[in-house]
Amino acid sequence: MIIAIDGPSGAGKSTVAKAVAKRLGFNCLDTGAMFRAVAWQALEDGASLDDAEALGAIARTHPVSFTHEPGDPSPAQVLMDGMDVTSAIRTARIDRSVSAVSAHPSVRAALLDQQRRIASEGDYVIEGRDIGTVVFPNADVKVFLTASDEARARRRAAQNEARGIGSTDLAEVLVDIRMRDEADESRAAAPLVQADDAVAVDSSDIFVDEVIDRICALAAERGSKA
Secondary structure, three states: OEEEEEOOOOOOHHHHHHHHHHHHOOEEEEHHHHHHHHHHHHHHHOOOOOOHHHHHHHHHHOOEEEEEOOOOOOEEEEEEOOEEOOOOOOOHHHHHHHHHHHOOHHHHHHHHHHHHHHHOOOOEEEEEOOHHHHHOOOOOEEEEEEOOHHHHHHHHHHHHHHHOOOOOOHHHHHHHHHHHHHHHHHOOOOOOOOOOOOEEEEOOOOOHHHHHHHHHHHHHHHHHHO
16 A cells, blocks of 8 residues: 655655554655755765756666664665765755755656655555655555645754754744745646645644544545455
8 A cells, every 4th residue: 555645845744654654554665865865966966956967867876775673664774875864865955955856857757766666565655745646646545734834834943953953943944945835836847736636634733643643544444445
């Protein structure tokens, strides 16, 4: 079974996906980390984020992989060419760069086959921005998880403070969130949009456990109909 969770930055997709996978005994495929790794490599190489050909070549020639700890659905490490970049891809610099990188069709095409291959090997919860529309259009469960701009900014600032990386200034984070939304929604390749058959969940004013319960109930419903 594939559970696709799409939505804008800061909506809580990663937290929810990990919890749903843990409860159901599924694995998580962090497609966002794959784009972040390509962005990191591009910056390391000094490649222009506007150079579609160069970025596509990076995505094709620098394989991204994950390691897992037994019993934990979340990747323990993100590896780029075997190098641990788990922390390096979770910085404000990458936050500001990844939308530009992921907008290029050459990058998305280079990573698409790998994502599908990994997911074909078991039951996965997969979060992103075009999982239910492009990557896995036949996913068994599709959820579009969103929240207000302000709620997402508060969560992202708190997350940055907890990990000691990125801005904790709420106004600055809110600007970044809105810029990211605009970039994701307006890109030519696989823009952020709710799939026609996705269930919309607004997490602005509900506890995360309620979001998790809703998604697990959807999975149970779809599983009973399989």
